[in-house]
Amino acid sequence: MIQEIPLVEMKNIIKTFPGAIAVDNVDFELLPGEIHVLVGQNGAGKSTLVNILAGTIKPEAGTIKVNGELVKFNNPSDAQKKGISLVPQEIPIFPDLTIAENIFMGVLPSKYKNKIFNIVDFKNLYKKAELALSKFNMHLNVNQLVGKLPIANQQLIIIAKALVRETRILIMDEPTACLGSKEIDILFDILKKLCAEEKIGIIYICHRLEEAKRVGHRITVLRDSRKIDTYDAKTVSTTTLIEAMTGKERVFKNFEKLKVTGEKGIDIYNLNHHRYLEEISFNISKGEIVGIGGVLGSGRSELLKVIYGIFPLDSGEIKIFGKKYVPSSPIEAIRFEIGYLPSDRNIEGLHLFQDVAFNISLPNLSQIISKMTMVNRKKEKKEVNDIVQKLQIKTKSIKSIVWTLSGGNRQKVSIAKWIFAKSKIILCDEPTRGVDVAAKDEIYQLIRELASRGITFLISSPDVEELLKVCDRIILMKMKKIIADFESQDISEKEILKLIL
Incomplete structure (x- = not known):
């Protein structure tokens, strides 16, 4: 029997970034006419691996063969010439x-x-x-x-x-995140047809394990930047995949649970958005830290955007500290003392080429505007310096350009501006995305400290470890709905994954 030449053979791939190993000695193979699914928790190395194949990132070690030919890609154009196309999470139209x-x-x-x-x-x-x-x-x-x-x-x-x-190798990163069940059925039929009739190979990244088993021929699990194993998609159990993704049950060193007064913070009743949310209801007390867990497309990030007035609310009711609140716009949210940290702080959350003082003072200029409608620079300097010192933002001065700061310090600036604005509720979407381990711990400590002063946090994150470490309570979402609500000490990492995947 003649053995089929793989469309892709990646051997001993290694890629590091400052302070972290993103891909650690990983092997991967894709056959003609195959849908090979990559799964793993957030930060496991999935996106880095496929971006290496797509020519977006250069590996430091390892070899890549396409149709049996040894290749080296200097850029995406080189990969495209070999028939490789990447469809990213955000649809590039x-x-x-x-x-x-x-x-x-x-x-x-x-x-x-x-x-x-x-x-x-x-x-x-x-x-x-x-x-x-x-x-x-x-x-x-x-x-x-x-x-x-x-x-x-x-x-x-x-x-x-x-x-x-003339693509022969199609890479798809979370393609169903924003699709409904009928739309997913159509997409899967098309992908299977492409594989069967045109022998295209598809690398498919997803978090939903039932979806991976349904669409895939093989499933490879990555954990902590390494390949754990490759399984037959039709015979492997969901339990086996979850155990491969998590390894041994990990016990996280949680912060001591904060004492909350029971005062009303956020009360949400039957929120609906035609695309993202269905019958969402929950309550948060003043000074409580509540996490929203779920994979991409579950509705967790979109929930924050609805509360902040970025996405329109179709129906439902929100009360902030007992007062009725209609999220008509971010301006209205700020008026109700609500702050928002977007997942992409560089594009949505900060003015990178302005200084620290400008970014921190921007949401509440009225606090430093003089009677002559001019910014009182002396007052701005004093108040911004106070916040920078309290949050331990590492910057040469408040006149330093934000672009020059590290990822962790940029995120601290994002938090600082809502402290300056005297926000009593802060919505955080993936608050430690793209920051190193040490900076993560600093941000977690900062969130806990601010909560102890009475600030309420609602944190959306795909990172289960993050939710277990920093949150008092964890609400889980799947397919636009809330499916569970737990005290963080009452649920484990594996139990969370079983529910959301």
Whole structure:
């Protein structure tokens, strides 16, 4: 019997970042016509491994073979030339361009081509786009704007974009995070068809284990940057996968549970959002730290955005310290003394090229505006310096540009601005994302200290260890709904994973 040559062979791959090993001596293989699923907890090394294959990240050691040929990728373009395409978590579309333009962006068919200019051959473009979509049984007007399409259709258009570039190896990172059950069924049928009929190999990253078993042929588990094992997706049990992902039961050194007064903090009744939330209800006391756990697409991050007024609320009621609150906008949230730390602090949370003082004082300029409607720099300096010292932000001065600070200190600046704004509730989405271990512990300690002063925290995180370490209570979400609510000392890491995966 002739052994099939793998589409991908990765051997002894190693990648380190400052202060951490991201991928530690990992082997991985992908066969033609196979959906090979990568699973593992947050930080296990899944995204780093596939980004190495996609040419986005360079490994420090190890070898990569594509179709039996030894390769080295200096950039994503090199990987694309070998038929490798990566579909990231965030769908990379141009919302104000048409379906056809999105599919063929970068390879638009042209006529009258010369050295000075090209003219797009729109007739040929639309014909090619219709042909590309016909593989998915999608009959759309390819001249309509992509931004007006449902998320599921946008996802399929990105897959079509990859296939018109003669992709043989398709990498998909959490493709179902924003899809409903019917949309997931359609996507899975298409992926299986691509594998069976065109022998495309698919590397599929996901957190939902039942989904991994349903769509995959094989499942590889990564834990703590290492490969644990590879399993047959149809025969492996969910329990086996969870044990491989967690290893021995870990006991976390939790902070001492804070004493709360029982005063009202946040009361939420039957919140609904047509895309992200279904019948969400819970209560948080003043000074309590409550975590929201769940995988990408569970609704945990979107819940914070609804409370903060970024996403509109379809129905339901919120009370803040007993007063009715309608989350119409972030301005209204700030008026109700609510602060928000987004998961991507660099893009959404900070002005990187402004100084520390500017960032900290921005949410509450009225506190330092003089009667002449000018910023009182002396008062700003004093108050910002006080906060910087209390939070132990490592910066040369409050006039240092935020971009020059470490990830942990940038996050402290994000927290500092809500302290300056006198926020009594702080919503945190993945508060230690992208910071090193030492900085994580400092942020956890800071959150506990602020909570002891009466500030209420609602923390969304995919990191189970983080939730168990810092939170008094943990609420778990799955598929837009709350499925459990525990005191943190009453539940283990494995029990949480069994519920959310």
